[in-house]
Amino acid sequence: MRFSERIERVQPSQTLVITAKAKELREKGVDILSFGAGEPDFDTPDFVKEAAIKALKEGKTKYTPSAGIPELREALAERIREKNSIDYKPTEIIITPGAKMGLYEIFSVILNKGDEVIVPAPYWVSYTEQIKLCDGIPKILELDEKNGFVLTAELLEKVITPNTKALVLNTPSNPTGAVIPKEELEKIAEVCLKNNLLIISDECYEEFCYDSEHFSIASVSEEVKNITFTVNAFSKSYSMTGWRLGWVAAPEEYIKKLTVLQSQTVSNPTSFAQYGALAALEDKGKFPKMMKDEFKKRRDFVYKEFVSIDGVKSSKPQGAFYIFPNLSKFIDGKRIKNDIELTTYLLEEGKVAVVPGSAFGKEGNIRLYYATSMENLKEGMNRMKEALQKL
Numbered sequence: 001m002r003f004s005e006r007i008e009r010v011q012p013s014q015t016l017v018i019t020a021k022a023k024e025l026r027e028k029g030v031d032i033l034s035f036g037a038g039e040p041d042f043d044t045p046d047f048v049k050e051a052a053i054k055a056l057k058e059g060k061t062k063y064t065p066s067a068g069i070p071e072l073r074e075a076l077a078e079r080i081r082e083k084n085s086i087d088y089k090p091t092e093i094i095i096t097p098g099a100k101m102g103l104y105e106i107f108s109v110i111l112n113k114g115d116e117v118i119v120p121a122p123y124w125v126s127y128t129e130q131i132k133l134c135d136g137i138p139k140i141l142e143l144d145e146k147n148g149f150v151l152t153a154e155l156l157e158k159v160i161t162p163n164t165k166a167l168v169l170n171t172p173s174n175p176t177g178a179v180i181p182k183e184e185l186e187k188i189a190e191v192c193l194k195n196n197l198l199i200i201s202d203e204c205y206e207e208f209c210y211d212s213e214h215f216s217i218a219s220v221s222e223e224v225k226n227i228t229f230t231v232n233a234f235s236k237s238y239s240m241t242g243w244r245l246g247w248v249a250a251p252e253e254y255i256k257k258l259t260v261l262q263s264q265t266v267s268n269p270t271s272f273a274q275y276g277a278l279a280a281l282e283d284k285g286k287f288p289k290m291m292k293d294e295f296k297k298r299r300d301f302v303y304k305e306f307v308s309i310d311g312v313k314s315s316k317p318q319g320a321f322y323i324f325p326n327l328s329k330f331i332d333g334k335r336i337k338n339d340i341e342l343t344t345y346l347l348e349e350g351k352v353a354v355v356p357g358s359a360f361g362k363e364g365n366i367r368l369y370y371a372t373s374m375e376n377l378k379e380g381m382n383r384m385k386e387a388l389q390k391l
Contacts, residue, residue, distance in 0.1 A: 009132045013125050015355050015367075018343065022353035033380045034353040035368040038174060038322060039241040040295075044276075045287050048238060051279030055272040064271050066263035067255065068095025068247075072274050075281045076247055083285070084206075084216040086225060088249045094258050095269045095277075099204050099233035099246030102258075104130045106200055106229050106248065109257045111136040115165040117200075120151045121361030122324060124174045124202070128361075139164065140361055145326065148315040149176040153187035160191075166198040169217060172205040175360045175367040176324040177299075177317020182215040189217055189224045199228040204246075205320040207237045207288035210296045212318065218249070226251050236321075237288045238280040243273045291371075295321050298370040298377055305381040309388060321371040324357065328364030330391045339364055350387030352380050 018036040025032050055061075067073065073090040080086050080093075096102035103126070111117070113135040119127050120141045128138040141159050143149045156167065169188070171180040180188070192199050199217060206214040218228040233246035248258060262268070280287075299316075302323050306314045311329035327342060336342050339356035343366060346352050357365030370377055 006133055006135070010129045013129075013359075015125060015359065018347075018353050018355050021347065025347070030351065032347070032351050032353055033376055033383065035370075035372065035380060036353045036355050038236075038320075038369040038371065040236065040239040040291055040321070040371045041373060042239045042291055044239050044243070045280070045283070047283070048240065048276045048280050052272045052276035055275035060271050060275060062271060064268045064274065066268050067093075067259045068269055069271075069274050069278075072278050072281075075278055076249070079281050080230070080249060084214075084230075085219045086216055086230065086249070088230075089252070092252050092255055093247055093249045094255050094262065095274060096246045096248060096258075096262065097266050097269050098235065098244040099202065099231050100126055101244075101266070102231050102233075102246045102248040103127070103200065103202065104133070105258045105261050106231070106250075106254075107131055107134040107136060108261055109254065110166060110198060114163060116161060116163045117165060118156065118159060118167045118197075119361075120155075120168070120170075122149060122173070122175050122357065122365070123168070123361050124170060125359050127168050127170075136165070137163070142361075143178075145313070145315065145362075148318070149173065149178040149324070150180055150184070151178075151188065152184055153191045156188055157191050157195075160195050160197070164195070164197060166200055167192060168200045168202065170202040172209055172214070172317075172319025174205065174320055175322050175355070175357075176315070177320045177322050178315070179209055179212055179214075179318035181212070185215055185217045186220055189220045192227060193223060197227070199224070200231065201228055202231045204231070204233050204236055206232065207285065208292050208295060208321055209319040210292070210299060210317075214319075229254065234277050234280055238277075238283075239287075239291070240276070240280070243270075243276065245269055245273055245277050295371060298372075298374060299323070301374065302368065302370045302377055302381065305385075309385060312388075322367050322369050324360075324362075324365050324367050326357075326365050327388070330388055331364060332391075336391065339366065342366070345391075346384060346387055349390065350383040352383050352387070354384075
């Protein structure tokens with residue numbers, strides 16, 4: 001076999017590996033509770049499905065413009081103006097087949113070989129691998145667990161080099177649930193302007209901020225908007241993970257380049273799915289608000305459960321729907337040598353699937369998502385406690 005150097009640099013997604021392993025055990029009849037892959041347990045709203053079905057029946061099944069249908073780009077411009085206080089024109093927005101594809105397109109468009117991208121850790125698993133795919137260098141900035149894994153301008157400024165091209169910002173965070181306060185984001189924006197850094201702001205969990213309001217860094221000023229790629233999706237907010245629809249908002253010249261790339265790769269986002277997304281925007285945030293209220297109850301429950309376990313440390317998630325507790329006490333270097341072995345033990349002994357923290361750049365932690373039923377969470381926490389007690 002002859003593979004490119006590029007693909008050999010990339011690791012498979014640990015979240016998908018764990019999910020596949022849990023599914024394999026389930027198919028063998030093993031009762032596994034899976035808290036690995038992150039997606040809401042709520043179904044896509046009926047009004048979104050009906051809009052997509054209507055589009056199908058009306059024959060809206062052909063190619064669309066590569067950047068997405070004009071109506072959706074216009075509706076997103078209005079939505080971003082109302083919710084995030086950023087004035088984007090429709091021509092400054094591209095609809096992508098998921099936020100993940102949008103991120104990959106951004107890295108493809110801005111990176112040259114040797115360019116560094118600062119990635120605060122813990123990080124979402126795909127950032128570092130996509131940067132490598134685009135010949136860039138992920139520069140890992142380790143965040144302080146005692147500070148709830150919140151990025152600060154002071155920490156950022158210390159790791160900038162002449163080769164630094166961009167910063168990846170993710171608030172609320174996957175995997176930690178950390179939310180960067182508005183005041184800190186304003187300071188981070190100043191650092192990026194001063195050092196001529198681009199900002200890639202992943203805001204896919206913006207609808208799920210439990211103790212504060214979400215703040216978009218591009219809203220700081222027109223100057224900051226001009227160096228920022230605002231990335232978002234319908235996946236989490238409207239429980240449309242399988243629909244694969246995201247968007248990127250950025251200065252028009254960048255959107256033109258992203259559109260060229262999209263036209264030569266995926267052609268366009270799925271036609272009828274875009275009409276479902278259009279219906280989602282007409283909901284004006286009522287559906288995500290309903291999910292957020294429920295997720296907050298679940299957040300409170302799992303946090304209380306984890307901190308009640310002797311030896312477990314955890315910050316309280318401020319957003320998203322993940323908790324990232326530190327279980328390093330149970331890694332003794334003998335029976336359990338690392339967090340991958342710990343999660344394997346929890347899967348086999350406790351029948352609970354979670355993701356090792358090392359997949360997110362933080363050895364010794366695990367990521368558990370709580371966007372599932374309270375019944376599952378209660379049973380899962382009981383199983384986990386029993387398994388950990390045996391260690």
